[in-house]
Amino acid sequence: xxxxxxxxxxxxxxxxxxxxxxxxxxxxxxxxxxxxxxxxxxxxxxxxxxxxxxxxxxxxxxxxxxxxxxxxxxxxxxxxxxxxxxxxxxxxxxxxxxxxxxxxxxxxxxxxxxxxxxxxxxxxxxxxxxxxxxxxxxxxxxxxxxxxxxxxxxxxxxxxxxxxxxxxxxxxxxxxxxxxxxxxxxxxxxxxxxxxxxxxxxxxxxxxxxxxxxxxxxxxxxxxxxxxxxxxxxxxxxxxxxxxxxxxxxxxxxxxxxxxxxxxxxxxxxxxxxxxxxxxxxxxxxxxxxxxxxxxxxxxxxxxxxxxxxxxxxxxxxxxxxxxxxxxxxxxxxxxxxxxxxxxxxxxxxxxxxxxxxxxxxxxxxxxxxxxxxxxxxxxxxxxxxxxxxxxxxxxxxxxxxxxxxxxxxxxxxxxxxxxxxxxxxxxxxxxxxxxxxxxxxxxxxxxxxxxxxxxxxxxxxxxxxxxx
Numbered sequence: 001x002x003x004x005x006x007x008x009x010x011x012x013x014x015x016x017x018x019x020x021x022x023x024x025x026x027x028x029x030x031x032x033x034x035x036x037x038x039x040x041x042x043x044x045x046x047x048x049x050x051x052x053x054x055x056x057x058x059x060x061x062x063x064x065x066x067x068x069x070x071x072x073x074x075x076x077x078x079x080x081x082x083x084x085x086x087x088x089x090x091x092x093x094x095x096x097x098x099x100x101x102x103x104x105x106x107x108x109x110x111x112x113x114x115x116x117x118x119x120x121x122x123x124x125x126x127x128x129x130x131x132x133x134x135x136x137x138x139x140x141x142x143x144x145x146x147x148x149x150x151x152x153x154x155x156x157x158x159x160x161x162x163x164x165x166x167x168x169x170x171x172x173x174x175x176x177x178x179x180x181x182x183x184x185x186x187x188x189x190x191x192x193x194x195x196x197x198x199x200x201x202x203x204x205x206x207x208x209x210x211x212x213x214x215x216x217x218x219x220x221x222x223x224x225x226x227x228x229x230x231x232x233x234x235x236x237x238x239x240x241x242x243x244x245x246x247x248x249x250x251x252x253x254x255x256x257x258x259x260x261x262x263x264x265x266x267x268x269x270x271x272x273x274x275x276x277x278x279x280x281x282x283x284x285x286x287x288x289x290x291x292x293x294x295x296x297x298x299x300x301x302x303x304x305x306x307x308x309x310x311x312x313x314x315x316x317x318x319x320x321x322x323x324x325x326x327x328x329x330x331x332x333x334x335x336x337x338x339x340x341x342x343x344x345x346x347x348x349x350x351x352x353x354x355x356x357x358x359x360x361x362x363x364x365x366x367x368x369x370x371x372x373x374x375x376x377x378x379x380x381x382x383x384x385x386x387x388x389x390x391x392x393x394x395x396x397x398x399x400x401x402x403x404x405x406x407x408x409x410x411x412x413x414x415x416x417x418x419x420x421x422x423x424x425x426x427x428x429x430x431x432x433x434x435x436x437x438x439x440x441x442x443x444x445x446x447x448x449x450x451x452x453x454x455x456x457x458x459x460x461x462x463x464x465x466x467x468x469x
Contacts, residue, residue, distance in 0.1 A: 038254040043174050046247045047462055050170045051163065053248035060162035067148075067155040074148035077141055080134040089125040090324075122320040126327070129316040136311050136340075139303030147296045154289035161282035161459060166246075168456035172449050173243040178261045179445045180232070180239040187225070187232040190434070194222040214422075221427060263395055263444050272458065274378035281377050281459040287370045294363040301356040305345060313338040381457035388454055391447035398440040405429075405436040 041049070051057050135141055198218040204210030240255055249255055278284055316335035321327060345352070412429035415421040455461075 038256050039249050040256045040258055041247065041249075042257075043171065043259040044462070046170050046174055046243070047167055049247040049249070050166050054166060054246060055248075056166050056169075056246075057163060060159045064152075064155045064159050067152040071145075071148040071152050074144045077144060078135065080132055083129075083131045083133075085127075085129045085131075087127045087129075089127070091123050091125070124321050124324055124326070126319040126321070127316060128318075129314060131312065131314045133313075134311045135308070137307075137309040139306050140300055140308075143296050143300045143303060147293050147300075150289045150293045150296065154286040154293070157282040157286035157289065159282075160461070161286065163461040164282065164456055164459045167461045168452050170243075170246050171452035171455075173239070173246055174257065174259070175261065175445050175448045175452075177236070177239040177243045177255075178257050178259065179441065180236040181257060182261060182441065184229075184232040184236040187229040191222065191225045191229050194218070194225050198222050217427070261441070261444055261448070263399070263440075264392070264447060272381070274381050277381045277458055278374045278377040281457075283459065284370070284373055284377055287366070287373050291363070291366045291370055294359070294366040298356070298359040298363055301352070301359040304352045304355065307342055307344040310341045310343070311338070312341065377457065381454070384450060384453035384457045388447060388450035391443055391450045394443040395440065395447060398436065398443050402433075402436045402440050405433040409433045 198215070198221075201210055201215045201218045205212060205215050241251060243249075244251055244253070244255060314335070314337055318333045318335055319327070319331050320333075321331065409429040409432070412421060412426050416426045
């Protein structure tokens with residue numbers, strides 16, 4: 001916010017002078033490209049486009065969708081898992097294979113008959129398995145679910161913060177583009193006025209009522225204004241391109257701004273307490289969720305010292321055909337078992353202690369970041385309110401200056417027409433009027449930018465931006 005106001009104050013004085021007719025000139029209109037339709041857009045429509053078409057808003061909303069998948073992934077760990085498999089095993093040589101002279105010998109041998117249906121030494125083996133697993137007790141499971149929920153909540157606050165930032169950028173870009181467009185229009189009108197004044201001086205010289213010096217002065221004044229017009233056109237083009245980028249308008253499409261840059265009817269007084277602003281700001285609330293996540297990470301590091309309990313059941317069917325494709329639907333054997341496993345951590349090289357220390361340090365860092373953020377938000381809000389109040393006071397003071405400069409200019413022109421003053425006095429009066437009007441327009445722009453900064457400090461966004469999807 002300060003940077004924007006400072007940039008306005010750093011405009012060259014000659015460019016600010018070209019704002020003479022900024023408050024009375026019609027809204028700036030973009031140059032029309034042959035075959036390209038213009039886009040007429042108000043500031044509310046610009047906010048709506050930025051919310052629905054801008055990459056910044058889309059990226060923030062995609063982060064929220066990603067957080068929802070994280071929650072679903074964490075919850076899935078608490079549900080039972082069911083896996084199926086089917087495999088074929090070919091054994092070419094095994095110490096369990098029994099050599100025999102023939103089928104009759106195998107049948108006659110009682111040992112071979114005893115192990116006839118066992119898998120030892122079988123050449124062909126088909127296995128079909130269905131395995132179910134369920135975690136019965138694991139502290140890490142509950143921690144993971146809570147972390148996922150906190151992450152989703154933090155992402156929602158971050159989305160609100162991003163929408164507020166997008167609105168601030170769009171409002172600032174719109175005001176700067178509107179001011180630059182009026183600057184261009186005013187510079188063009190100033191050149192036209194200087195050209196008309198030069199023509200008048202030449203006519204006066206031809207009629208013997210003027211002097212060659214007055215004509216030379218008028219020519220110099222005109223030539224000094226021409227570079228200002230070129231600079232104003234370049235500034236207007238750059239400002240409009242920045243606004244097009246934010247609202248996703250093609251760069252070659254002419255843009256017409258329909259919202260006027262007029263003085264506010266009344267300045268808005270800030271009634272919010274900075275401490276309350278900090279507590280309701282999306283960035284602060286998101287950081288508070290990060291602190292809670294850090295607490296859960298500490299709990300997770302402590303849970304590494306606790307045992308876990310799992311249940312597993314497997315149902316399998318096995319077949320040992322004599323040939324590779326001897327699947328006739330018979331001879332399947334059943335393998336059905338269940339197990340409950342208790343895992344007790346004993347020693348892992350001091351890794352659990354290091355992880356717990358890192359988690360506690362991470363928690364302290366998040367708490368420090370939260371405290372810093374609260375202070376920064378309060379400072380940002382107070383600075384924005386102060387800038388808006390100063391801009392409002394500046395508008396009142398500079399409006400009086402414009403009225404006085406207008407009166408001086410009118411009287412000077414009247415005296416010039418009566419031959420009581422010189423061209424130099426008229427030029428000085430005109431320059432003073434131009435400077436006064438330029439200062440007023442600058443104050444109005446600064447007020448609206450400061451007002452956008454106040455809304456940014458509050459972390460709020462307009463309904464036009466929030467509803468856009």
